[in-house]
Amino acid sequence: MTDLTEKFRKSENLETTLSRINQCITGTELNPATRPQMPLMLIMGCPRSGSTLLMQNLSRLGCFGYPSNLIARFYGNPAFGCEVQKALVDYDKEDQMGIKTQQLEFESQLGRVKGALAPSEFWYYWRRFFHFGEIQKLDDSQLHSVDSDAFLQGLASMESSLGKPLVMKGMLMNWHIDYLLNISERFVFTHIRRDLFSVAQSILESRVHYYGNRKTWWSFKPPEYPELAELGAIEQAAAQAVYTHHAVSMGMQLVPQSRSIEIDYLSLCQSPEAILSTIHQKYQDLGCPLDMPATPVQRFDHREQVRLNNDDEYALRSAIEKYQHQVSA
Template sequence: MTFIRQKEFQRNENLESLLKEINGLIGPVEDRILQNFSMPEYPVVLIVGCGRSGSTLIMQWLASTGQFGYPTNLLSRFYQAPYLGARIQQLLTDPRFNFRDEFQDFNNTFSYDSDLGKTQGILAPNEFWYFWRRFFHYGDIQYLDQRSLEGVDRARFAAELASLEAAFEKPFAMKGMIINWNIPFVSNILDKVLFVYIKRHPILNVQSMLEAREKFYADRSLWYSFKPPEYNFLKDLNPMEQVSGQVYFTNAAIEEGLSQIDPNRWLIVEYEAFCENPKQVFLSILEKFTRQGFYFDWPYIGMQRFDTTNEVRLPGEDLKRILKAYKRFSGKDITV
């Protein structure tokens, strides 16, 4: 079934066609460049978590520190040739390559604004899903079994991340929620990786997901964000049960995946605690880097705190139904 997005969220087909043409032309050049790369030197930071849990905010925050390379709205347009995209981005926007302000139109002021994960600004973080989908050929559900994973080009995946790290001369960070259900596999590809699991109060996460459905489709009954393997069961339930199950099963899968890898390769970040004290999360990331053999004496220059959007906006009856539905899946009574 094809769901119709609201007009402001529909793809620009002219842009899609042009991007396909450009990436097809420069892809062979990227192939030759990648012969010089194999594996990132530093830990690759991958943000995992349920949709509407704060992943865009934490990605914007990481970008704002200036210590990480990351996929921008400009770089994302070169999804088949990311190294070339990174170098073109530097040519156009990096002050080191400025000549008499010829490209001053590209000056970018940093913002924490976003709209369902979509940011504005040439250097604002991008979700980079087109890059991921080149390697992980998901169908309707974002889980690949062992047989399907055999088709992933592991060497090229690692080499492209290594090339981005080299271009930016920094550890590379990006969203990785698309592989929430295949975390151990991705961990095995990379010598160094840090999964940052952003986790929000589940009921408020459910509320935000329902609101996203209404905004994206103008219909609360239509599925929004990634689908867990339990989708075929959840799709026949009412919207509040669907989303309660979506949040529960997504988080459960992430936690199961993380439990299978070295604890030094993951960090759990509570959304509420992050908003209250982002500096502590920054220090925790540095500590995880140190445990993987990389010591960075970076000063913290980011925000001291963020306002949360954690307020109950749903009618009382809806809230009761969500609490009941979430208990059905988790077996736990929780409060807001």
């Protein structure tokens, strides 16, 4: 296995402790909810497309429930985590735990955000049910074996505990939007898009941050990965961006307009209030009005600048164009 850089290495002690805790709480039923009753937003899209920034924006509003870092530690029974969070935060009037007054910052490292109440990617919960191998696509028999009832029951219990519509990342299932669409009519799919050159450039940078080199693959592997495994880093990053975007775009075509939201990364940075207005209207139309605060929304500096040298920029743009031609052929 390729070594990770120090800051991204997992703690074996933490993993062991969490595994023991979750073995104890899995199967403990805290409420009778079986299916989400409110719209549940799943954020889809390429890695490095702005999904974490969107999650940070939505988690700060107060009108959504979401898997915080604290809740996500209880991936075997996230409703249990919700109740723990309420005990440690919501009902801690004197803030004895020191969590309630923590500020949610708009900072992250490759999808990770610091703070007990900061949004988590929540992948441990998803991976309890969807057992991916090398690539991020399951075959029909693997999908058929998924306990979708238990998966939805866990989400429903979270919703019931938090008392709010949920929002979370769903990109682990970028290649299975059709499956998610079929198992619950409550899912609302939000596709966040970003210029593919910027996505691929950021993927290359993420490889260095995560592994200390450009050569090692980082993040989701498309079904085409076996054909890409021996290619150079620039070709791989271009293909990863194009194939992932294409898969999500094709999946989103299956989603009814009433359950579909499209968001552009630049718009999220420069006009976040317009994005939130779109989401507010969508939920209004779904019969789930959101009580969004009227306070001004913070704008953000985008990171669309070219940071590669001239040769790498040319090679990356050429590779993206090549793969775009392939998927459109």
